[in-house]
Amino acid sequence: MRVKTFRDKNMGRVLARIKSELGPDAVILSNQTVRENGQCLCEIMAAVDTDEGSPQAGVENKILTIPQNTVAPAAPGPAAGVPDGDWRREWEEIRGHMLALMKPGLALDKLDPRQRLAMHYLEREGVEDAVLLTVFRSITKCGEKTVLPALSRVVTVKPLPSGEWNQRIHVLAGPNGAGKTTAVLRLALAKKREHPETPVHVATLLDGGGDGSMLKRYAELSGIAFHSVSGAEKYRELCASLGRNGFVFAEMPSLRPGENMDERLRALGMAGSPEVAVHLVVSPTCSTSQLKAFAGRYRVAAPGSIIWTKLDEACNFAGLVNMAYIARLPVSALSHGPDLTRSLVPASANAVWKLVFKHQLPGDSREEADAGDTARDTAKNAA
Structure with missing residues (x-):
């Protein structure tokens, strides 16, 4: 068997190169998005059967990155015009069959x-x-x-807020209703409790819809400075207001159909800034297929993490494991309940595994026997 791994920013070029080099009988073994030199690349591993006596038989372990100025030949037939969503569905089917x-x-x-x-x-x-x-x-x-x-x-962990993050501007993105507004305020309040002398701000990254009035009202009641950022000039003003050691937690409205995160950050003048980290806010009440869609849609070429909200509404927490595997991002914060001041905690490995194996919420001080049924307790002890 001849196996090759291809990388490129464009999926179509990767597929065309696979068909050109390995032939129409090539089988896709895996498909994932990787980061290289700050860029997101599509990485596909493909294989084709070869004669054992052939000089090309065997596994090739090198990765072929397709040069950006190279135009790969178009795939013949109707495959060249297949929408990207259809390709993804086909890859998921192949992947599912192989796993089965x-x-x-x-x-x-x-x-x-x-x-x-x-x-x-x-x-x-x-x-x-x-x-x-x-x-x-x-x-x-x-x-x-x-x-x-x-x-x-x-499932890796990188607590937020904590000194493990070098960035001072933390953008919270995700679907509508995920809890971005309250998560922004909770993070800002947690940062103020951690470092009372540090200037902490909150912001809404406007996109023409909404005015951030809810976050503004919460910020006024909490004594936190509020900003509206609608473009590059407003972003520069925000950075200037932070001084040398200020922090800002900002909510970003959900993306429009066909829009991606990099486009939104470029429109705001934030793309490529070493001061910016982008965190995906999601809830474990979502199905795995929905989490996959969010991971793809909100992928961005910037440091980031996953913030889990509405933990108290979930019936299990397998999504924490599945999403970490899908998105290749660490878990940074865990949020549950309506309380604004004590319902968000920086993520820790212990808190994550208590959720997964015991269904025990962060800060729950109940005895182990009360945290779940016997099967969950036994599984936790086994882990």
């Missing part, structure tokens, strides 16, 4: 009983097969006795 074929081959008997119990629990909760395969391979490769080290390589 691979899953029965998982030798779970190689794992310790505690590990098997934790893996079965994750599967019942709704963790995707691709994540389970990744965790299984990681456990068997490293010889670890629990699943948490392997899971921690999938």
Whole structure:
């Protein structure tokens, strides 16, 4: 079998190059978006069967990045005109078929009983097969006795607010109703509690719709400076108002159909700024397919994370694991409940795993026996 990995900013060029180099019988093994030198690239691994005696037989482990000034030949037939959404659906189908074929081959008997119990629990909760395969391979490769080290390589944590972030301007983006406005205010209040002497501001990044009046009212009641940013000039004024050590937490209205995050940041004069981090605000009440759509739509070439809101409304928390695997972003903050002052906490590995395995909300001081049923407690102990 001949295997090659291709990278390019344009999916169409990647597909055309695969068909040109590997032929029409090539099979797509994986498809993901990676960051390289600050750019988001489409990375596709493809394979084609070859004769064992052929000099080209075997696995090629190098990655081919297609030069940007190279025009790849167009794919023949109707495939050249297939919309991007259709390609994505086809890749998801191929990926699903491959995972279905691979899953029965998982030798779970190689794992310790505690590990098997934790893996079965994750599967019942709704963790995707691709994540389970990744965790299984990681456990068997490293010889670890629990699943948490392997899971921690999938679900990373970078607390916000904390000194782990070098950026001073934190933009919260996501779908309507995700809780961006309250999350902005909660983060600003948490930052003020952490460093009372530090200037903390909030802002609304206007897009022609809405006026940020709700955030403005909340900010006035909390004694926090409020800004409206509608373009590059307003953004420069905001940066000047921060001084040398100020911070700002800003909400961005949801994207319009066909719009992407990089376009929105360029319109505001924020694209490429080393001071800016962009955080995706989502709720675990969303389905995995919906989380995938959000991860693709709100992807941006800037440092970022995932902020989870409305945790108290979710029936399980497999989405935390699935989304971290899909988006390749760390978890930064966890929010639940209506209280504005104490219902958001910086993310920690302990808090994440208590959510996943025990359904225990951050700050819940109930005894372990009251945090969930026996199956969840047993799975937590096994992990």
